[in-house]
Amino acid sequence: MPAESLRWETLDALKNSSKGKLKYNTEWPEKGEDILAGYNEVPSLSPLSGFILKRLSPRVHQNNSNKACSLGGGGGGGYVSRDSSPCEEIPSSSPLSLSPVLSSTTTPPPPNTGGLSSTPLVVALSSKTDTEQVVADDGRSGPGEGLSPVSSRSPTPTISLVSPRATQTAGCIRICEEKHRAKAKTELNLRQEMQERLVASVANRESEQLKRFEELMELKRRQEHQSMMDMMNRETKESIGRHEKLKEEQRHRMKILNLRLREAEQQRVREAESERQRQSEGRERLRNLNTIQEEVLQLNQLLEPAAVQAQTTGPAPPDLPAYITRGNQLCSQVSEVVRTTNEGESPSVEDMAVAERALHEMRALVRLTQEETVKAQERKAKEQQDHEARQKQAELHAQQDEQRKKAAAAAKEKAQRRGLQTKAEESTLKWYKELQANAARCAQLFEDLNDPKDMQTKKLRMELQKAATIPVSQISSTSGSLLKEIFDKIDKLLCGRSAVSAGKSVSTSQHPKGLEYVSYKLAEKFVKQGEEEVASHHEAAFPIAAVASGVWEKHPNVGELILAHLHKKCPYAVPHYPPMKDGTSVEDYQRVLGYRVDDNGVEGQDAFLKRMSGMIRLYAATIQQRWPYGPKHGPDPHGLNHGWRWLAQMLNMEPLADITATLLFDFLEVCGHALMKQYQGQFLKLILLIKEEYLQRIEAVTGTGQMGSVIRLKEFLETSLRSRQIAPPKGQLSSHFWRS
Known part of the structure; x- marks a missing residue:
């Protein structure tokens, strides 16, 4: 539609005008303040309002006027005919004639909140009394008097100018206010829910902390109890250990005492054994001493026959009388040792050594005497044999030579017969x-x-x-x-x-x-x-x-x-x-x-x-x-x-x-x-x-x-x-x- 296409141009025009630059705060609805509370000046038509109204098409203008009229008189519940329009076109050349009419309105239009600065359109509205009168007249008219109740009576001389754009802007403002209120309410609810959740979480956290604190106190109590039990067990073990140590020390002392007793007993046994051994050795030494004395006396008796025999066989050796004298001295020495032992003492080791040295010396004397005697006999026998040996030597040499020759010949003959050698090549x-x-x-x-x-x-x-x-x-x-x-x-x-x-x-x-x-x-x-x-x-x-x-x-x-x-x-x-x-x-x-x-x-x-x-x-x-x-x-x-x-x-x-x-x-x-x-x-x-x-x-x-x-x-x-x-x-x- 042409009017729809010109809407944004109109809003831009209103935005650029000085009257359209109204302030709006989103917090005003929450505080209960009116949107236009700060703007109490009497609104006036813009010089460009005539131009704006001329560009609007009649049909669109009529529809918008009807909508505006219906919005303005909706409270009376009257019926308005299609042919009669309460809104009349006001020429742009007479802006001052509309001022009394606009001043009679109860509420000025709110400013635009959509970000566009808009100027309120000049609209002449009838008073509340006239609106109620029109509705009442419409109600008394019968169904056969025609479609429009206005044609049956003379219209009110009040001129009402309602701008569709102003009405739409006011509606948008109210819708925006409602949205803001709903949004504020939603945010308030969300903040309230968040606060409630925060309070609940804090309560839960405090409850959990209280539980943890109680568990910590319980743990400390158990630990103290456990430490007390451990200390008691440790003290028990230490007391048991000390008791065991005392028992071990007692056993050790008993063992040492037993060892000492055993050693003392062994020492006593060793001493008794050594005493028996000493007595046995003393008896043995005594027997040996008697034997030595007997042998010394026998050897001494052999010296004189040897001397006599040596004298009979020839001249006696010059040392023979000295040997006899020394033999008698040795016999006296051994007899002295035996006489000492007969007084109740056992012969000592030194006594036995003296007796043995005397025995050895006596044996040496007898051996020397016998050697001298044998030498004398050998010299005499040798003198006798030398003559016989010289006589037989020649015969013996002859016989030996003959035997060697025969043995060599026999060995050579045997080796040749067998073919073997007795030594290497x-x-x-x-x-x-x-x-x-x-x-x-x-x-x-x-x-x-x-x-x-x-x-x-x-x-x-x-x-x-x-x-x-x-x-x-x-x-x-x-x-x-x-x-x-x-x-x-x-x-x-x-x-x-x-x-x-x-x-x-x-x-x-x-x-x-x-x-x-x-x-x-x-x-x-x-x-x-x-x-x-x-x-x-x-x-x-x-x-x-x-x-x-x-x-x-x-x-x-x-x-x-x-x-x-x-x-x-x-x-x-x-x-x-x-x-x-x-x-x-x-x-x-x-x-x-x-x-x-x-x-x-x-x-x-x-x-x-x-x-x-x-x-x-x-x-x-x-x-x-x-x-x-x-x-x-x-x-x-x-x-x-x-x-x-x-x-x-x-x-x-x-x-x-x-x-x-x-x-x-x-x-x-x-x-x-x-x-x-x-x-x-x-x-x-x-x-x-x-x-x-x-x-x-x-x-x-x-x-x-x-x-x-x-x-x-x-x-x-x-x-x-x-x-x-x-x-x-x-x-x-x-x-x-x-x-x-």
Whole structure:
């Protein structure tokens, strides 16, 4: 509609006018103040009101006027006709004529609250009396007099101008006021509810705090009660503990008293025992003293017959009267001691010492007297025998020479008949002596290292010995890499490079004779491992032999020292049966044969055979084992040919009881497989020779209690001949071992 489209333009015009700028506060309705209470000035029409009214369309203006009239006279309940309009258009040229009419209105229009400054329109309203009169007239008019009651009577001369825009603005203001009131009421309700909730929450919080306070008080009460109970329990426990401590102290005191009583009783028993022992010892000393006196008197009686006999056989010795006088003095001394003991006292230790010294001296006198007598008799007998001896000496020498010639001829004939020797070949003995001489020269070279006065040299000697012997002690069949590592340590030491031993760096170049010392000790340690480790664990021979073979191949002088030490401790590895030389004691000869001789005597046969077996097994493993990391096609420094030579020389010598069978069995068990593989049929013939001929010679010289080793050798030979092969030895290192 045109009027609707012009509404906002009208509001803008009213806003820009000075009359439309009214103040409005949202708190006025709450305070009960009227909206236009501050504006009591008489409203007047704006100069632009005529322009505004002209632009309004007649139909819209009429509708708005009807609405305004209905709003203004709604209180009377009268009926207004469509054709008669109480609102008339007032020209804009006469604004002053409307002032009395507008002043007769009861309530001025409220200002606009929608944010637009609006000027109230000039509206002439009829008074309340006229409105009621019109309504009353409308009520008296009948239904047939027409639709409008105004046409039946003369209209009131009052001019009523009602602006639809003013009415709408007033309605909007009232609606806004109602909204504000509702909003204020809602906010007031919300604030009241919030206050109530706040009061309720405060009450609940206070109630909860009161409960917590009560719970805290209850907790404190319980804690105080619990602390009181704990204190009572603690005091009870402390009292019980003190009671127990007192009881324990009482028991301890009783124990101490019992111990003291027991010790006192034991002391009394010991004293009684010591008294009995003292009395017993006194009686024993008394018996011994009587015995000594008896023996002294008997020895004294022997002096005179000896003197008489010496005088009869020849001139008496010049000291014989002095011996008799001293004997009488000793008898008087012993008699004095016995006389003292007869007075009721037991002989003391000093008395017994005096008596024993007298006895010893008496014995010495008798012995000297007898020696003098014997010497006199011997001189006389010797003088008689010298003549006879000189007569028979020539005959005896002749007979001895003849017997020696016959014995030598018989032994030579027997050896030629049997085809066996009683000692090693000359070349073998020469080789054996050269090895021993080289070892002795090597030991002589580092003699200054054994000086105990030089502490620095002594410390260096100990470090070199550890560096040489510890790696050999660590050899085992764990893995090939371990043997390689041990060999590298030994090789580094022998080459003069620094080697780490026990956390310290040591080298043979630190001393001029350090290399000779290390070589000697290293060879000695290898042989000692065979003597001890291999003797107890036969499988240990192969890893030790592998490292020894590698060292022998790279350092030949060490190999010769190994052989020298082996031959010295086990001469049967040559093979060599050392003869007993003139003037050699039995103990020294047993040392030469390989026995251990100490202060306790000679070792047993079983221990001796065990050590010899370990060294022969190490030798047999060495001649067949080669170091796998050395040159493949180089010559073997001590190979299987030496094994064949050793076996052949053993069979060419007379067997010894027990030792020959043991060493043959150990050697064949370790090295037999390699020799069979190398020599095949020839070695099988050698086995057959041992079985058919040499075994009988071993049985002939072996006693019935020493047949264990012979039986083992016989069974081994029979098994080998029956299967025509020899099984590989236990513990032999395979190719897989060297890859581990």
